[in-house]
Amino acid sequence: MIQLVWFRMDMRVHDNPALFHACQQGQPVLAVTCLTQQQWQQHGLGQRKWQLLINSLHGLQQHLHDLNIPLLVLNSGDFHSSVDDVKALIQRLASSDMPVSDVNFNLEYEVNERKRDIELQRWCQQQNIGVNKFHDQCVIPPGEVVTRQQQPFKVYSPFKRAWWQQFDRYNQAPLAIPQPPVDAITPDLQDIVKELSAALPAAENDPLWNCHELAVHEQLEEFLQHRARYYADTRDFPASPGTSSLSYALSLGLISPRQCLYTAWQKNGCQLSGGKAGLASWINELIWREFYRHLLVAFPQLCKHHAFKPETEGVPWRTSAAAERDFQAWCEGKTGYPIVDAAQRQLLDTGWMHNRLRMISAMFLTKHLLIDWRRGEAFFNQHLVDADLASNNGGWQWSASTGADGAPYFRIFNPTTQSQRFDSAGEFIARYVAELATLPAKSRHQPNSLECQQNQYPTAIVEHKFARQRALDAFKQTMAEA
Numbered sequence: 001m002i003q004l005v006w007f008r009m010d011m012r013v014h015d016n017p018a019l020f021h022a023c024q025q026g027q028p029v030l031a032v033t034c035l036t037q038q039q040w041q042q043h044g045l046g047q048r049k050w051q052l053l054i055n056s057l058h059g060l061q062q063h064l065h066d067l068n069i070p071l072l073v074l075n076s077g078d079f080h081s082s083v084d085d086v087k088a089l090i091q092r093l094a095s096s097d098m099p100v101s102d103v104n105f106n107l108e109y110e111v112n113e114r115k116r117d118i119e120l121q122r123w124c125q126q127q128n129i130g131v132n133k134f135h136d137q138c139v140i141p142p143g144e145v146v147t148r149q150q151q152p153f154k155v156y157s158p159f160k161r162a163w164w165q166q167f168d169r170y171n172q173a174p175l176a177i178p179q180p181p182v183d184a185i186t187p188d189l190q191d192i193v194k195e196l197s198a199a200l201p202a203a204e205n206d207p208l209w210n211c212h213e214l215a216v217h218e219q220l221e222e223f224l225q226h227r228a229r230y231y232a233d234t235r236d237f238p239a240s241p242g243t244s245s246l247s248y249a250l251s252l253g254l255i256s257p258r259q260c261l262y263t264a265w266q267k268n269g270c271q272l273s274g275g276k277a278g279l280a281s282w283i284n285e286l287i288w289r290e291f292y293r294h295l296l297v298a299f300p301q302l303c304k305h306h307a308f309k310p311e312t313e314g315v316p317w318r319t320s321a322a323a324e325r326d327f328q329a330w331c332e333g334k335t336g337y338p339i340v341d342a343a344q345r346q347l348l349d350t351g352w353m354h355n356r357l358r359m360i361s362a363m364f365l366t367k368h369l370l371i372d373w374r375r376g377e378a379f380f381n382q383h384l385v386d387a388d389l390a391s392n393n394g395g396w397q398w399s400a401s402t403g404a405d406g407a408p409y410f411r412i413f414n415p416t417t418q419s420q421r422f423d424s425a426g427e428f429i430a431r432y433v434a435e436l437a438t439l440p441a442k443s444r445h446q447p448n449s450l451e452c453q454q455n456q457y458p459t460a461i462v463e464h465k466f467a468r469q470r471a472l473d474a475f476k477q478t479m480a481e482a
């Protein structure tokens with residue numbers, strides 16, 4: 001009998017509950033993964049992250065090989081076909097006298113992913129094949145942090161306090177790399193793997209994003225050792241490398257959130273809050289990540305991009321030809337607001353954007369340009385190497401005031417004052433908006449029309465005061481009519 005492990009966004013051998021469990025059963029273990037590029041495109045995800053996934057699979061294949069576990073790659077297209085392909089694999093193994101006793105996988109929480117798993121599970125039950133599912137995407141599984149009335153939290157701060165209270169119950173050291181399964185893979189099984197496995201597309205080194213699991217562990221270690229202590233003070237300043245840049249690795253599952261949180265918690269004297277300010281603040285951000293995942297499960301309509309606050313569905317988002325031009329300018333980083341443009345160009349160049357800038361840029365699109373947050377969400381999703389439905393949707397809806405947030409809609413960042421505050425020397429602007437690099441630092445935040453002309457930089461596409469008032473009026477009217 002064989003233990004099958006289906007790998008998805010959990011591209012690692014450390015702290016991988018599905019893999020660990022399978023390896024403990026005293027049976028040969030076979031790993032499978034389904035490349036679902038069509039589904040990826042339907043979900044609006046981009047090529048750069050796809051390549052990182054492929055790169056990660058190369059590393060995973062090697063790690064599994066060292067554990068004497070072959071990785072079978074199936075070219076499935078979409079989720080529906082992936083279930084058919086896994087079923088066909090199981091049938092093929094059974095017909096060669098190598099029946100699968102259990103399928104093991106780590107859960108994914110998005111609607112289509114859950115449908116896929118239910119489909120497979122039903123079939124397995126009919127065939128008397130065990131299905132072992134594990135939570136690995138959150139430290140505390142969704143549904144376990146609820147109000148006294150057993151309802152999901154809709155605002156972060158009370159969620160965090162309740163999360164803290166539950167932490168002891170779920171706090172466990174990350175799982176080690178499993179011991180190689182006792183029973184080795186037979187030559188017959190090796191032959192089937194060779195016959196059925198598609199070739200893994202070639203790895204292409206990305207100079208910015210290392211997809212080797214061990215390199216990611218080193219990145220975590222380096223951050224916690226040297227930079228985390230300053231995190232509370234530096235995390236909002238995009239010119240400095242104040243944050244961990246681990247989001248791409250978390251989103252691909254190259255490292256587990258438990259690994260990050262447990263290590264930070266230990267280094268913080270086994271405290272979640274208090275202790276060292278930098279570490280406590282970093283732990284807080286990891287809990288934000290949990291919050292958005294819990295929301296996605298409690299409110300599955302978020303997966304379909306509905307507003308969390310239904311009353312905001314009526315906001316009259318602009319759709320005119322002028323709005324379309326504004327949207328294009330925003331996408332390309334040509335709005336005439338240097339901090340917004342630098343942010344957008346960072347995204348296009350690197351596949352990543354600093355969190356402070358994500359807030360500034362998202363708020364600019366939704367409030368200053370009054371363009372539907374769903375368009376910005378889709379654009380980020382397409383370009384981010386850490387694109388993740390829960391956090392992206394959460395961040396966009398938070399910025400657009402349509403989301404799970406206690407603050408009122410009239411929180412509208414002024415991009416210029418944000419720029420002066422968080423990039424005071426104009427260093428980040430100079431890095432990404434080369435046209436303005438020769439201007440004195442002070443002028444980089446808001447070049448005047450002569451400076452724009454001389455440096456071939458666009459003048460602001462909308463005036464701040466006017467835009468702010470337009471957004472306030474639009475939201476006020478929508479709320480009055482709701």
Ligand code: FAD
Nearest residue numbers: 243244245246247285289355358386387388391392395396
């Ligand atoms: P660090 O500051 O080192 O934080 C550590 C980890 O905590 C991150 O890797 C991330 O997993 C998590 N985290 C940090 N801040 C947040 C946050 N505000 N919300 C949720 N989790 C957080 N994050 C994504 O992973 N994928 C997305 O698609 C995404 N889209 C966003 C869109 C908008 C409009 C906004 C405002 C935020 C978005 N975020 C998203 C959250 C955040 O910006 C990134 O997680 C963060 O910038 C990643 O950088 P880092 O790894 O250096 O984070």
